[in-house]
Structure formats: structure tokens, C-alpha cells
Amino acid sequence: MSLNSLLFQALDGLAAASGLFFVAAGLSLIFGVTRIINIAHGSLYMLGTYVAATLANHIGGALGFWGGILTTAVLIGLIGAVIEVVLLRRIYRAPELFQLLATFALVLVINDATLWTWGPEDVLGPRAPGLRGAVEVLGRYLPSYDVFLIAAGPVVLIALHFVLIRTRFGRLIRAATQDREMLGALGVNQALLFTSVFALGSLLSGLGGALQIAREPANLLMDLTVISDAFVVVVVGGMGSIPGAYLAAVVIAEVKALCISIGVVTIAGVAVNVSKLTLVAEFLVMALVLIARPYGLLGRAQSMVRALAEPEDPLRPAGPALKLLGAAAVVALALLPLLARNSPYALVLGIDVLIAVLFAASLHFIMGPGGMHSFGHAAYFGLGAYAAALLVKWFALSMPPALIAAPVVALLGAALFGWFAVRLSGVYLAMLTLAFAQIVWSIVFQWSEVTGGSNGVLGIWPTAPFDNRAALFWLTAALTVVGILLLRTFLFAPFGYAMRAGRDSPLRAEAIGIDVKRVHWIGFTIAGAVCGVAGGVFAFAKGSISPETIDVSRSINGLVMVLLGGIQTLSGPIVGASVFALLQDTIMRQTEYWRALLGGVILLLVLAFPAGIVGGLGKLGTAWRRRP
Amino acid sequence: MSVLSVASLSKSFGALRAVNDVSFSVREGEFLALIGPNGAGKSTCFNMINGQLRPNAGEIRFAGRNIAGLPPRAIFRLGVGRTFQIAATFGSMTAIENVQTALISHAGETYRFWRPAAARHRERALALLNQVGMRDAALRSSRELAYGDSKRLEFAIALANEPRLLLMDEPTAGMAPRERNELIALVKRLVVERKISVLFTEHSMDVVFAFADRIIVMARGRLIADGDAKSIRENPRVQEVYFGTGKAFEPKPQSAR
Amino acid sequence: MKMGRVLFAALAGTFLAAPFGPASAQQSIRVGELNSYKAQPAFLEPYKKGLDLAVEEVNAAGGVLGKRLELVSRDDGGNPGDAVRVAEELVTRESLNMLAGTFLSNVGLAVTEFAGKNKVFFLAAEPLTDKITWQNGNRYTFRLRSSTYMQVAMLMPDIVAAKKKRWALVYPNFEYGQASAAAFKELLKSKQPDVEFVTEQAPPLGKLDAGAVVQAIDDAKPDAIFNVLFGPDLAKFVREGNTRGVFKDRFVASQLSGEPEYLDPLKDEAPVGWVVTGYPWYAIDTPEHKAFLSAYQKRFNDYPRLGSVVGYVTVKSLAAGIAKAGSTETEKLIAAFSGLKLDGPFGPFSYRAIDHQATMGAYVGKIAVKDGKPIMVDFKYVDGASVLPSDAEVKKLRPATD
Incomplete structure (x- = not known):
């Protein structure tokens, strides 16, 4: 590898960085001002690619291409505005993070709508008119379009910077990003500001997508690939910092380009393919940056934002009605295998639902009372699942010791990662947990000799006496009930109060002698261990596991379950997980466009129950009792 | 005998020397006010004593031990209790649970996982709430309390560890004048009963002159005066500092927060 | 809040009913079919059409054993966890003892494992991993599509004939890509011991940094490139490579790139001269294929993709197997499928008794562009049976007894 080739690869990295920057800048603006974790941002990007490719292919020529890109950007900006006005504006007062649920539903709906509109085949746009060729640099050929992108990134950066520094709109954006309460005091029309920022962010995303048509075909997987990249860039750069986003995009793209250009190297006689590191490069960068700089490269500590939503009500110990309901649920679980003799599927589904419930309850433990929004909770599910599976596979352990090992390994993982994570807060904590989960995922994915790589571990079946559905169901039910009761007991015990104290007011908690980080760390570790139980049971229930147990989508599903049920109630995760798992099972079976339908149902639930299902039912109950 | 003694305390932020070689002490049972115009370094000084900031130099001795740099x-x-300028309570708990949480921590029971917190130190929590006149609000969610009541609750929390010293950062900020005097009278009565020393900062000169046993004055990072109400009122340097910044010794109207 | 109440009632109703639904009466022979329809629509929409066409044909011809053939299709969620639940649903709630389908290797393997454990017949349609029939194979599982190893082996004669010394490899970083690369290196080394592998690029699936990867390959100065990328990654790779002149004067062998699913999106930029496996539906001149093609075009007003063939042959295999078994009993089905011979659009093939792998082959040819559309030319059909290792080797690879 020569110096020239390294330098040239740096140019490739810059071109890639510009692409990352466009989509990340929009996301950063939206988060900075509205504090919404907008996971539909990638979907708008994907939509931008489809629309621009279609315009360019059908109109043709320079007008179709360049005109199409601009038209697309404006169009996607308008769609963003509509989403904000029609959907998000209705739920700004919901508990924090709830908007994530709405944008998750949008991801599902937009993906299916795109499939319905454009069909399953990838749509390749034309090459850019005027920039079809390549220029010779350092004895190699660099596509002219890459040269254009390398320049376009900084141009957009400077333009945005100018808007933010020089215009009233920009000043408002900065004010809102730094101190939202001051903004309210200034008498700014907040609704209008939010809508316009959402439109601007979406426009940038659409622009980023549209500019990609000369480089890659529009396809249905873009939404999720892009969103994870974009979040990483935004967080590494520092939420709300546009120059930070550009810097982060450059760092990440260059690290990847370097890994690729190194290729295969021999270290101590072993050939190592460094290009495989691109699987996890951005997450490694993110973890390192966040550990060293808790607010990203150019980010600043955010002022405490007093949430728009009401804080939660004090915890009440279960009243007679709830105790009765709980007892009835336990009895029903115990009897189900007897009642369902003729429909064994009820048990199969029941096991899946119970695993989801335990998963969600353990996530809620740190997310709700702990205020730590883990976006990587699947890591501990996966650690539990793999611990059990690998012990069975390599050490021929039987089921009971493997099931004991599952939470132990998950606990160790959570203790390690949690130690770093609790030093951060808010979205930075969330993204660090995600980075750790992705690192675990990539190790499992890549270490084929031990973990079976992408295929996973096969042949993990329950041993007697749990080798029939009824017994396995009982076991799962027992573990889930015990797990939930344990978590509940912890929450009512001094430890739970300390954890909530640390969430409600870290300053006050420290001033009464509570070591908030330590308490949260222990909470994180407990949640990881309980989650590991769910993972261990999962491995035996399925007979095989693969890296998908650690996938981002499982972490996101966990968030969705907790938010759907209601983050501010203890039974929320139980109801949310049950509803989500059953909904998914039912809808998947019944319709071709099940994703859109699932998204649609979640949207309805979001609008009907802005405090989650249990929160909403609680309010219904209060209204019922107070009726004249 | 002094409970707290501060010696040559200094803190800089970049080139700015926020606190410059400050020394004073709080005597047993004393109600000591720390005053000064905005930017005088009061808060910085205060935050070093309560552990939120680490001093660059100097000693803070409490109960015979250097506490400079220790975490809050x-x-x-x-044995140091504390209240905040903007009342900080645990919004998701009832008033009594707030106090119980502090009592639990004081008793070293934070890492208990079994017996419910609600069953612990209940009587003692009620007694504390009673003393600050909040017994009837014990079961109310603390986020629903009126601002003055939050301050009282915070005071009850601050008393939970049976402190020898109480640090109060602008205890009456944001309160109406009548409420303000009531609260300080209550504080004064309770600390005298318990022989607790108090160091407090305060904007309201009314409160300071009416209640403080002694007053120390800071300006531009330095301590410029130390004495009783009368001597401070007549101190020319203090007058200069306050008039120089356009602030008079008259009570100024406080807007409700 | 009113909406909330209505919704809640509706949801509660759906759920209470859902897991207890009755299985319908056995008027027909029903086969459970599961696939990653949402995760992999480009391949699986045509596949679904192929399934439908074949079911209609089978039933128009009087069905199987005098009964109608019926597929109970499900989305497997694109991951093993959901797929196993769906498989269990088909087996327990729908009372089926025959499963077919799956696309992704990890999903296929999980269902293979499930089938072995629960003694359910499973015909894996598409997943390519060798492990389904070899390392993790079991007596209940058969596989239609040529495995990764077979795909590589089909290209091998052209690769060896090209006599290139310095090879660069590029493959997606997951089992399919890794296994292809490993098989490629092993097979080529055995035939051409002096071969040199100058670089290996393993980008994450769907996240190719095309510019950097193409450049790294160029910088390694290979004589030839072996590519396993497909889908959007392939399109990116081809466009970037064309612009940078990386494919100029280099021999490229590329797996699956001749399949319409992956070739057609490239349009006139398709890389001319690449040696690929694929499906040239427009030029296969056999009567079997012509019949399939015209039936398909008549039914859907669209041309078939490879997925269509896989779907179509899956159903035809099931029908033939059940007819031969004379029953839907699992053991009889296994016996019938072992050595089952039938004719597909690609001609005759069989399910081998030794490893349950079907010998349906693929077409190997070169990419060309005609009238702005990419096609395969100079192609030939390679029978799957001709590229499988010897029985002795297979026995070593497959611990399963049957």
C-alpha cells in the first residue's frame, strides 16, 4: 500500500462523508430543537432516493437529474412538515421518548408504501449529467461526481452555518437547541418553529437521498441502514452541532476508508482481514468518542430541559384490585397448558409473549424509574441467549446450569458496559448503549468458529423435564413472574427509591448522600441480568439462535413495547410487550402489507393513548370515577 | 468553637479568579449570612463548600476534617445538610417519601432490596414534616406542592441527617415577602433548638439584617467585610460595592418564579 | 379517549380469538410455506408468483392424490426467532406436517433444526448455505436450490480456463459470502496451486463503501476478480468500478449476477464480459422452459425471475413427492423424496438420497448488453449433479445418518 493509495482513499472517504453529513445534519437540527428521536429520518432519505431516481429516469437529461434532485428535496421537506403538523404536534406533551414510537410506526408505513408504489425491484438512477466521467488524481481515477460531493458537503455546511449564525430563524434554532425555556419566554411561536425545523431537516434528508441516485440504486433497505449511520454521526459530532456532524462524518468515513485500504494484513502469522472491521467501525468510533467526550466531539452539555410532559405519579403499592388482577393472571398462566390442550399454538405464542414481557420489563426498570434510555438492551438478551447456547454446544451443559449461566454472563456484560454508560445521560447514554450492543453483535457475527457467525448456534433444545411445550411454558411463566416480582420489589425497596431519586434530581440525590452513578450502575446491571434470563429461555424455546437476537431491531422493539404500554407505569411494559407481540403475530399472519398495518395500528394507539396504553387506561379510570 | 472554617479558598475559571483567597468560619449555633452583589463569587464559594466544585487552593475544614474536593x-x-436556590425535590415521590429517601440514605440503607421503603422511618419522616408544618401534605405528590411548600419540604429533607451545619443557597428566592419571613423564622427556630449552624446566601437584605447573627460580604472574589448587621450597614466599602453596582440596601421587589 | 376505548375493545377481541382459532377441515392437502416476504421482496415477490402458478397448474390437473393442493403462506419475519414461531404455528395451529420455503440462510437453518426436532418434513426452497444439507442436515429436510458450494463450483471451469494468477475477492460479510470465498479459494488452489489472492474485501451486507472498496481492489493490481456481492451492493460496485475503469482488461467471475433480480436493475451499465451464474429466461430454448415461460407470462403479464422458478419448482416438487409417497405421512414423504426425480423448467433433476440436495442446476454465461438491456450470452446449463463432491466426501461432511 503506497502513500498515494492512502491519500486517494482519503478522497473516497471525503465523498462518502458528504453523503453522511447531509442526512445527519437534518437529524441533528430536528433533535436539537424538538428533542425528538426521529427514526423515520432514514425513511424520508429513502423516499428521496426513490423520487429523485424516478424523476431522473422519466424526465431525463440534466433537468430530470438536477431539477429532480431539487424538486425532491422540497417535496420531502413538505412531507416532513405534514408529518410534524398532522402527527408529532399532537404528542409533544407525551412522556419523553414517546414520539419515537410514532416515528417507528412511520418507518413501517413508509417502507410498505414505498414497496407498494415502486415495487420490490431496486431502482437505479442515471449517472449525473455532466459528471459521468472521472478525473485523474494521483494516477488513479476519481469519479467527477465524487469530486462534486466532496465540494458539496462543505458548501452545505457553510450555508447552514450562515443560516444559523446570521438569520433570525437560525438564532431561534440555536436558542431552542441550547435553552428551550428561554425560547418560550421570548414569545416565539414554537409550533411554527418546530414545523419549519422539521421541514428543513427533512429537506436535507431528502436532498441527501436524492444526491445518492448517481451512486446507488434506491432500495427498500436504505431506511434502516441510513438511520443508524446518521445517528452515529450526529452523536459523535455532538447533538445539535452542524460542524460537529461534518467532522464526525469525515472521521467515520475516513476510518472506514482506511480499514478498506488496509485490506488483509498478516499479524503474527495470522491473516487478518481489516476490511471486515467496517461492519462495526462507526460504533467503535462512537464508543471511544463518547467515553472520552460525553457530549460528542463538538457538542456541549445540554441545559436540563424541563419536560413538556407531566412527571409521573408516585408509585403506589398494588391495591386490592391490582393484586386480584395479578393473581388472576398467574392462575391463568398456570392453567393455560391445561386449557389449551387442543390448541398447542397458544403455548408457543404464550412463551414468545412471556419472553417479550420479561425483556420489556427489564428494559423498563432502567428506562422508566432509572431514566436511562437504553437503545442497546438486546445486548443483554443476546449475551444470555449465547451464553446458554454456547455452553450447551461446546460444553454439553444441560438446560438448568445453562439457564443459570445466562443471567450471569448478561450481568457481567451489563456491569462492564453499564459502568461506562451511566457516566453519560440522555441520548448520549442511549447511543453508547447502542454502540456496545453493536460491538457485541459484531463479535458474535464475526467470530464464526465459536458462535457460528451469521448462521448462529443450532440444536439448543430443552432437556427433560422441560422438553414438552407445557413444561417449557410453565418454566417460562414462572421465570417471568418471578423476574417481574423481583424487579417490582426492588423498585419499592430503598434501592428503587434511590434510583428514582437519581433520575428525578441528581443534585438533590447526591446532596442526601446517594451515589447516583453507582445506584444507576447497579440498576443497569440488574436489568441486564434479568434480560439475560429472557435470552436464555429464548434460546431453548427456539432451538437455535443467531446474531439477530442482538440486533438493533430487537432493542428498538423493546423500546416500542415499553412506550406502547406506558413508560410511567409499572404494568406498562407487561401490557405493551403483550400487545406488541400479539399484534405482530396476528397482523403478520393476516395481511400482505403487515408492516404498514402494524405501523398504522401503532399510530392509532399513539394518538389515542399518548401516555401509553396503561397510562391511558389509568386516565380513563380516573375520568370514570370522577364523572358527575 | 467553629463548625466550619474556610482558609485561603481560591477558584479560577480560566483567567477569571472567581474566588480569591477567602477565609472565614462559622461558629457553633451561628446563623451566618454570605452576601454580595451578582458575580461576587458567592455561588462559587458556596459550591466549593457543598462539594459541587473543587477548589484550586485552600482548605475547608468541617468537624476537624478537610472536606475540600469531597463529593457532595x-x-x-x-453531617452537612443543604437546600438549593430552586427547590430540588423528587417529583415522582410524595412529600413523605422524599423525606424517607433522605432518612434511608442517612441510615445507610440505600442498597437494600427487600423491605419496602415506604415502611421505613415513617414516624421520623412524619415528625420532620410536622416540624416544618407539612404534616397534612405528607401524602401529596411533591411536584404538586406550592413553591413555598416545596421549600419547606426541602428543609425537612435537609434536616434528615441531623446536620451540624446547614448550607442554604438563597433559601427565600422566589417567595413572596410574607412567606419569606415565615420560612426564615421557622428555619431559625428549628436550628436554634437543635444547635445547628447555618451558612446561607441571600438576596433579600430584609431577611439578612433581621435574622443573621453575623454577615460576611464578598465582592469580586474577595471577602471585604465581616460583622453584625449594624457594622455591615455602616461599612463604607460595602456601601460602595452595592451602590457601585446600582443595588441599594432596600428590599427590592422579587418576582415570583 | 373515545377512540381509545373502541380500539382497546377491538384489540382485546382480536387477541382473545387469535391463538385459539380452529384448524380448518382436511378437504385438501395443505402445506405450510414461510418466507421473508417483507425482508427480501425483490426475490420473493416473483417467488410467490411462481408458487401460485404451480399450485394452479397442479390443481387444474386434478390435484394430488385426488385432493386439492393448498399452501398456507406466512411471512417468517426475516429472522430465525420469528420464523421458528411461525413454523410452530403452522405445525400446531394449522396442524400441518409439511413445511417449505425460507430464503435467508440463518432462517433456513433454524427451520431445518426445528423440522429435525419435531419430525416435520421441510423443503428448504432458497437458502444457500451448505450446512442445510451437510453439517446441520437432517433426515427431515431437503433443499431445492443449488448450495453455495455448487454455485462456486459451477463457475470453476471458466475460472480455471481463464488462467489468471492474481485474484481479488469481494464478498458480503456474512455466511453466504464467507462460505463462497472459502470454497472459491479451496477449489481454485486445488486446480491451480500457484494462484495468489492479492486482496479480500468483505464489506457489510447492504453497506458497501463502493468507492473505497473498488479502489482498494484496483490498488492490489489483480488479474481477475471474484465477486459475491448482490443486490444494491452489486449495483454500487458495478457503477463505481465502471467509472474508475477497474474492470477494464480484468477477468471477473461473479456469483448470481446473471439472475434477473440482480442483473436487470443495472440496465445498460451491466458489466459486459463478466462470467456469471444466472437465469437467461429470454433465451432458454427447451420445451420445458418454453411451457413454463408462456404460462407465467400469460398468468402475470410479466417475465419470470429466478425466484419465480424456485417458487414454481418448490410446489411441483411437493406435488411430485406427495404423489410418489401416496400419502402425506412424514416417513413416507422422506422415502419418496429420497431419489425423487422430476422435470422442472430447467429440465430433469432429482433429490439426492445421500444428502437431500436437489440437483437442479443453473446457467453459466457471460453478461452482455443488448438494446440497452442486460442479458446473458454464451450460456450453458450446468447440472447440479456434476458439481457436487464425491459421495465419500459428502458422507464425511454430513453427520446425519439418512
């Missing part, structure tokens, strides 16, 4: 929770453990 360690200082609490040594």
Missing part, C-alpha cells in the same frame, strides 16, 4: 454525598455523610 460524602459531605452529607459528615
Whole structure:
């Protein structure tokens, strides 16, 4: 590898960085001002690619291409505005993070709508008119379009910077990003500001997508690939910092380009393919940056934002009605295998639902009372699942010791990662947990000799006496009930109060002698261990596991379950997980466009129950009792 | 005998010397006010004593021990109670649970996982709430309390570790004048009963002159005066500092927060 | 809040009913079919059409054993966890003892494992991993599509004939890509011991940094490139490579790139001269294929993709197997499928008794562009049976007894 080739690869990295920057800048603006974790941002990007490719292919020529890109950007900006006005504006007062649920539903709906509109085949746009060729640099050929992108990134950066520094709109954006309460005091029309920022962010995303048509075909997987990249860039750069986003995009793209250009190297006689590191490069960068700089490269500590939503009500110990309901649920679980003799599927589904419930309850433990929004909770599910599976596979352990090992390994993982994570807060904590989960995922994915790589571990079946559905169901039910009761007991015990104290007011908690980080760390570790139980049971229930147990989508599903049920109630995760798992099972079976339908149902639930299902039912109950 | 003694305390932020070689002490049972115009370094000084900031130089001795640089929770453990300028309570708990949480921490029971917190130190929590006149609000969610009541609750929390010293950062900020005097009278009565020393900062000169046993004055990072109400009122340097910044010694109207 | 109440009632109703639904009466022979329809629509929409066409044909011809053939299709969620639940649903709630389908290797393997454990017949349609029939194979599982190893082996004669010394490899970083690369290196080394592998690029699936990867390959100065990328990654790779002149004067062998699913999106930029496996539906001149093609075009007003063939042959295999078994009993089905011979659009093939792998082959040819559309030319059909290792080797690879 020569110096020239390294330098040239740096140019490739810059071109890639510009692409990352466009989509990340929009996301950063939206988060900075509205504090919404907008996971539909990638979907708008994907939509931008489809629309621009279609315009360019059908109109043709320079007008179709360049005109199409601009038209697309404006169009996607308008769609963003509509989403904000029609959907998000209705739920700004919901508990924090709830908007994530709405944008998750949008991801599902937009993906299916795109499939319905454009069909399953990838749509390749034309090459850019005027920039079809390549220029010779350092004895190699660099596509002219890459040269254009390398320049376009900084141009957009400077333009945005100018808007933010020089215009009233920009000043408002900065004010809102730094101190939202001051903004309210200034008498700014907040609704209008939010809508316009959402439109601007979406426009940038659409622009980023549209500019990609000369480089890659529009396809249905873009939404999720892009969103994870974009979040990483935004967080590494520092939420709300546009120059930070550009810097982060450059760092990440260059690290990847370097890994690729190194290729295969021999270290101590072993050939190592460094290009495989691109699987996890951005997450490694993110973890390192966040550990060293808790607010990203150019980010600043955010002022405490007093949430728009009401804080939660004090915890009440279960009243007679709830105790009765709980007892009835336990009895029903115990009897189900007897009642369902003729429909064994009820048990199969029941096991899946119970695993989801335990998963969600353990996530809620740190997310709700702990205020730590883990976006990587699947890591501990996966650690539990793999611990059990690998012990069975390599050490021929039987089921009971493997099931004991599952939470132990998950606990160790959570203790390690949690130690770093609790030093951060808010979205930075969330993204660090995600980075750790992705690192675990990539190790499992890549270490084929031990973990079976992408295929996973096969042949993990329950041993007697749990080798029939009824017994396995009982076991799962027992573990889930015990797990939930344990978590509940912890929450009512001094430890739970300390954890909530640390969430409600870290300053006050420290001033009464509570070591908030330590308490949260222990909470994180407990949640990881309980989650590991769910993972261990999962491995035996399925007979095989693969890296998908650690996938981002499982972490996101966990968030969705907790938010759907209601983050501010203890039974929320139980109801949310049950509803989500059953909904998914039912809808998947019944319709071709099940994703859109699932998204649609979640949207309805979001609008009907802005405090989650249990929160909403609680309010219904209060209204019922107070009726004249 | 002094409970707290501060010696040559200094803190800089970049080129700015926020606190410059400050020394004073709080005597047993004393109600000591720390005053000064905005930017005088009061808050910085205060935050070094309560552990939120680490001093660049100097000593803070409490109960015979140098506490400079210790974290707030360690200082609490040594017997220092604290209230904040903007009342900080645990919004998701009832008033009594707020106090119980502090009592639990004081008793070293934070890492207990079994017996419910609600069953612990209940009587003592009620007694504390009673003393600050909040017994009837014990079961109300603390986020629903009126601002003055939050301040009282915070005071009850601050008393939970049976402190020898109480640090109060602008205890009456944001309160109406009548409420303000009531609260300080209550504080004064309770600390005298318990022989607790108090160091407080305060904007309201009314409160300061009416209640403080002694007053120390800071300006531009330095201590410029130390004495009783009368001597401070007549101190020419203090007058200069306050008039120089356009602030008079008259009570100024406080807007409700 | 009113909406909330209505919704809640509706949801509660759906759920209470859902897991207890009755299985319908056995008027027909029903086969459970599961696939990653949402995760992999480009391949699986045509596949679904192929399934439908074949079911209609089978039933128009009088069905199987005098009964109608019926597929109970499900989305497997694109991951093993959901797929196993769906498989269990088909087996327990729908009372089926025959499963077919799956696309992704990890999903296929999980269902293979499930089938072995629960003694359910499973015909894996598409997943390519060798492990389904070899390392993790079991007596209940058969596989239609040529495995990764077979795909590589089909290209091998052209690769060896090209006599290139310095090879660069590029493959997606997951089992399919890794296994292809490993098989490629092993097979080529055995035939051409002096071969040199100058670089290996393993980008994450769907996240190719095309510019950097193409450049790294160029910088390694290979004589030839072996590519396993497909889908959007392939399109990116081809466009970037064309612009940078990386494919100029280099021999490229590329797996699956001749399949319409992956070739057609490239349009006139398709890389001319690449040696690929694929499906040239427009030029296969056999009567079997012509019949399939015209039936398909008549039914859907669209041309078939490879997925269509896989779907179509899956159903035809099931029908033939059940007819031969004379029953839907699992053991009889296994016996019938072992050595089952039938004719597909690609001609005759069989399910081998030794490893349950079907010998349906693929077409190997070169990419060309005609009238702005990419096609395969100079192609030939390679029978799957001709590229499988010897029985002795297979026995070593497959611990399963049957």
C-alpha cells in the first residue's frame, strides 16, 4: 500500500462523508430543537432516493437529474412538515421518548408504501449529467461526481452555518437547541418553529437521498441502514452541532476508508482481514468518542430541559384490585397448558409473549424509574441467549446450569458496559448503549468458529423435564413472574427509591448522600441480568439462535413495547410487550402489507393513548370515577 | 468553637479568579449570612463548600476534617445538610417519601432490596414534616406542592441527617415577602433548638439584617467585610460595592418564579 | 379517549380469538410455506408468483392424490426467532406436517433444526448455505436450490480456463459470502496451486463503501476478480468500478449476477464480459422452459425471475413427492423424496438420497448488453449433479445418518 493509495482513499472517504453529513445534519437540527428521536429520518432519505431516481429516469437529461434532485428535496421537506403538523404536534406533551414510537410506526408505513408504489425491484438512477466521467488524481481515477460531493458537503455546511449564525430563524434554532425555556419566554411561536425545523431537516434528508441516485440504486433497505449511520454521526459530532456532524462524518468515513485500504494484513502469522472491521467501525468510533467526550466531539452539555410532559405519579403499592388482577393472571398462566390442550399454538405464542414481557420489563426498570434510555438492551438478551447456547454446544451443559449461566454472563456484560454508560445521560447514554450492543453483535457475527457467525448456534433444545411445550411454558411463566416480582420489589425497596431519586434530581440525590452513578450502575446491571434470563429461555424455546437476537431491531422493539404500554407505569411494559407481540403475530399472519398495518395500528394507539396504553387506561379510570 | 472554617479558598475559571483567597468560619449555633452583589463569587464559594466544585487552593475544614474536593454525598455523610436556590425535590415521590429517601440514605440503607421503603422511618419522616408544618401534605405528590411548600419540604429533607451545619443557597428566592419571613423564622427556630449552624446566601437584605447573627460580604472574589448587621450597614466599602453596582440596601421587589 | 376505548375493545377481541382459532377441515392437502416476504421482496415477490402458478397448474390437473393442493403462506419475519414461531404455528395451529420455503440462510437453518426436532418434513426452497444439507442436515429436510458450494463450483471451469494468477475477492460479510470465498479459494488452489489472492474485501451486507472498496481492489493490481456481492451492493460496485475503469482488461467471475433480480436493475451499465451464474429466461430454448415461460407470462403479464422458478419448482416438487409417497405421512414423504426425480423448467433433476440436495442446476454465461438491456450470452446449463463432491466426501461432511 503506497502513500498515494492512502491519500486517494482519503478522497473516497471525503465523498462518502458528504453523503453522511447531509442526512445527519437534518437529524441533528430536528433533535436539537424538538428533542425528538426521529427514526423515520432514514425513511424520508429513502423516499428521496426513490423520487429523485424516478424523476431522473422519466424526465431525463440534466433537468430530470438536477431539477429532480431539487424538486425532491422540497417535496420531502413538505412531507416532513405534514408529518410534524398532522402527527408529532399532537404528542409533544407525551412522556419523553414517546414520539419515537410514532416515528417507528412511520418507518413501517413508509417502507410498505414505498414497496407498494415502486415495487420490490431496486431502482437505479442515471449517472449525473455532466459528471459521468472521472478525473485523474494521483494516477488513479476519481469519479467527477465524487469530486462534486466532496465540494458539496462543505458548501452545505457553510450555508447552514450562515443560516444559523446570521438569520433570525437560525438564532431561534440555536436558542431552542441550547435553552428551550428561554425560547418560550421570548414569545416565539414554537409550533411554527418546530414545523419549519422539521421541514428543513427533512429537506436535507431528502436532498441527501436524492444526491445518492448517481451512486446507488434506491432500495427498500436504505431506511434502516441510513438511520443508524446518521445517528452515529450526529452523536459523535455532538447533538445539535452542524460542524460537529461534518467532522464526525469525515472521521467515520475516513476510518472506514482506511480499514478498506488496509485490506488483509498478516499479524503474527495470522491473516487478518481489516476490511471486515467496517461492519462495526462507526460504533467503535462512537464508543471511544463518547467515553472520552460525553457530549460528542463538538457538542456541549445540554441545559436540563424541563419536560413538556407531566412527571409521573408516585408509585403506589398494588391495591386490592391490582393484586386480584395479578393473581388472576398467574392462575391463568398456570392453567393455560391445561386449557389449551387442543390448541398447542397458544403455548408457543404464550412463551414468545412471556419472553417479550420479561425483556420489556427489564428494559423498563432502567428506562422508566432509572431514566436511562437504553437503545442497546438486546445486548443483554443476546449475551444470555449465547451464553446458554454456547455452553450447551461446546460444553454439553444441560438446560438448568445453562439457564443459570445466562443471567450471569448478561450481568457481567451489563456491569462492564453499564459502568461506562451511566457516566453519560440522555441520548448520549442511549447511543453508547447502542454502540456496545453493536460491538457485541459484531463479535458474535464475526467470530464464526465459536458462535457460528451469521448462521448462529443450532440444536439448543430443552432437556427433560422441560422438553414438552407445557413444561417449557410453565418454566417460562414462572421465570417471568418471578423476574417481574423481583424487579417490582426492588423498585419499592430503598434501592428503587434511590434510583428514582437519581433520575428525578441528581443534585438533590447526591446532596442526601446517594451515589447516583453507582445506584444507576447497579440498576443497569440488574436489568441486564434479568434480560439475560429472557435470552436464555429464548434460546431453548427456539432451538437455535443467531446474531439477530442482538440486533438493533430487537432493542428498538423493546423500546416500542415499553412506550406502547406506558413508560410511567409499572404494568406498562407487561401490557405493551403483550400487545406488541400479539399484534405482530396476528397482523403478520393476516395481511400482505403487515408492516404498514402494524405501523398504522401503532399510530392509532399513539394518538389515542399518548401516555401509553396503561397510562391511558389509568386516565380513563380516573375520568370514570370522577364523572358527575 | 467553629463548625466550619474556610482558609485561603481560591477558584479560577480560566483567567477569571472567581474566588480569591477567602477565609472565614462559622461558629457553633451561628446563623451566618454570605452576601454580595451578582458575580461576587458567592455561588462559587458556596459550591466549593457543598462539594459541587473543587477548589484550586485552600482548605475547608468541617468537624476537624478537610472536606475540600469531597463529593457532595460524602459531605452529607459528615453531617452537612443543604437546600438549593430552586427547590430540588423528587417529583415522582410524595412529600413523605422524599423525606424517607433522605432518612434511608442517612441510615445507610440505600442498597437494600427487600423491605419496602415506604415502611421505613415513617414516624421520623412524619415528625420532620410536622416540624416544618407539612404534616397534612405528607401524602401529596411533591411536584404538586406550592413553591413555598416545596421549600419547606426541602428543609425537612435537609434536616434528615441531623446536620451540624446547614448550607442554604438563597433559601427565600422566589417567595413572596410574607412567606419569606415565615420560612426564615421557622428555619431559625428549628436550628436554634437543635444547635445547628447555618451558612446561607441571600438576596433579600430584609431577611439578612433581621435574622443573621453575623454577615460576611464578598465582592469580586474577595471577602471585604465581616460583622453584625449594624457594622455591615455602616461599612463604607460595602456601601460602595452595592451602590457601585446600582443595588441599594432596600428590599427590592422579587418576582415570583 | 373515545377512540381509545373502541380500539382497546377491538384489540382485546382480536387477541382473545387469535391463538385459539380452529384448524380448518382436511378437504385438501395443505402445506405450510414461510418466507421473508417483507425482508427480501425483490426475490420473493416473483417467488410467490411462481408458487401460485404451480399450485394452479397442479390443481387444474386434478390435484394430488385426488385432493386439492393448498399452501398456507406466512411471512417468517426475516429472522430465525420469528420464523421458528411461525413454523410452530403452522405445525400446531394449522396442524400441518409439511413445511417449505425460507430464503435467508440463518432462517433456513433454524427451520431445518426445528423440522429435525419435531419430525416435520421441510423443503428448504432458497437458502444457500451448505450446512442445510451437510453439517446441520437432517433426515427431515431437503433443499431445492443449488448450495453455495455448487454455485462456486459451477463457475470453476471458466475460472480455471481463464488462467489468471492474481485474484481479488469481494464478498458480503456474512455466511453466504464467507462460505463462497472459502470454497472459491479451496477449489481454485486445488486446480491451480500457484494462484495468489492479492486482496479480500468483505464489506457489510447492504453497506458497501463502493468507492473505497473498488479502489482498494484496483490498488492490489489483480488479474481477475471474484465477486459475491448482490443486490444494491452489486449495483454500487458495478457503477463505481465502471467509472474508475477497474474492470477494464480484468477477468471477473461473479456469483448470481446473471439472475434477473440482480442483473436487470443495472440496465445498460451491466458489466459486459463478466462470467456469471444466472437465469437467461429470454433465451432458454427447451420445451420445458418454453411451457413454463408462456404460462407465467400469460398468468402475470410479466417475465419470470429466478425466484419465480424456485417458487414454481418448490410446489411441483411437493406435488411430485406427495404423489410418489401416496400419502402425506412424514416417513413416507422422506422415502419418496429420497431419489425423487422430476422435470422442472430447467429440465430433469432429482433429490439426492445421500444428502437431500436437489440437483437442479443453473446457467453459466457471460453478461452482455443488448438494446440497452442486460442479458446473458454464451450460456450453458450446468447440472447440479456434476458439481457436487464425491459421495465419500459428502458422507464425511454430513453427520446425519439418512
